[in-house]
Amino acid sequence: MLLRLEAVSKRFGRDWVLRDLSLALKRGEVVALLGPNGSGKTTLLRLMAGLIRPTRGRVERRGRPLFLPNPPAFHRHLTAREHLLFDLGFHGAQGDWEAALARFALPPDLPLAAFSSGMKKRLALARLLLLRPDLWLLDEPETALDQEGRRLLLEVLEEARKGAGVVLATHDRALAEAVADRAVWLGAA
Template sequence: MTDTSVLEATGLGKRYRRKWALRDCSLSVPRGRVVALVGPNGAGKTTLLHLAVGLLAATEGEVRVQGETAFLAQEKPLYSGFSVAEMLKFGRLLNPGWDDEFARRRIDELGLSLTSKVGKLSGGQRAQVALTVALAKRPELLVLDEPLANLDPLARHDVMRGLMGAVADTGMTVLLSSHVMSDLENTCDWLIVLNGGRVQVSGDIDELIAGHRVLSGPVDEAEAVARRVDVIETVGSSRQAALLARTEPVPLGPQWTDRPVNLEELVLAYLRRPDAANLPRPTLATA
């Protein structure tokens, strides 16, 4: 495992009876990144996260993690009968590296009372308490499975703002899954796309965006243009075609325009074409 990676998977797979939930998964999560894990329902996202934090045993391959890991499930498991103070005490007793000063300061900054019962809090407040418990462990890797599910837009924004503040303060690595691209576009800098239980895309988001263009022009010229670039997706009408292609800016005819893609366009184009992939080239060992 390299010093620049906090999580590495090699040939990782998980099978339930005859069905593979994850198969031949090889990836590396760089240290200090905020990683978006995206894919359709049933793609294997939760399985991958559970394997990474040790909640599941792999059927094949291996996954390795460096340093302390904290995991926050979609259900945000908290004891509803506990007060906020009791939840913090529970976290302190279970985690040797617990930062109690940080936890209490964060709860105070959120305007929450330590005497409030968890079960009486709003969904956004419970999410903030759960995130506080995870962050106070001072992990090197924080794994979040759909952390914003079932929250209203304001609560989603507040949770993500708190998370990004913690990342800026600590430099920890975050691996989070979400179905909402707008939650990820302005916060994440590394992308992993899972599709059909396999890794389809993995890389720096800025580099992925820079390496793809949307080319638009006459539909009767689209086939000729497609021979010059690696087309991921084609959308067209009777007159105009739009090609989302893996290419640097390329000179085209006067009737053609090109523009950068956005993250949502990129992800959806690959998900619609499961046979396409954009993965790092293998690193060759040298003597």
């Protein structure tokens, strides 16, 4: 198993966001997290990534996770090329950043301050493909993507199945039905 959650609960102050959630994810599997705003989807992804700790329960990860928040976080003064080169160096990875930028139709030398939200999301997807983490944690990856961007997202998710596990939080049931092996509904805790 790449990921196992056992009776995980999370509380902020007096408010419980998640209660007694158990889940397992194996390599090659895609799990969609569905639910209304405030149901704990992003909190759950952050717990899976190890960015926050559960109030109760246990999270076990095997392999290297990579969390793609919504919106993706980038330094606005750097270019797409500079971001990808930094990421490759930081993670000690090798990859063809030029091919990644071409595949996602991104200009290499334009500062991200000039990028649209959809272009930033495409850059985040290019980053995932270059870094090839074992565990992909995606928060609303479809947001701000045009039709071509959504097509690329579906391609990327299919490629992820070949060696990684994917958990994606989404409001888009059609996307969940198209890519997920199973879905987890999160309601109010």
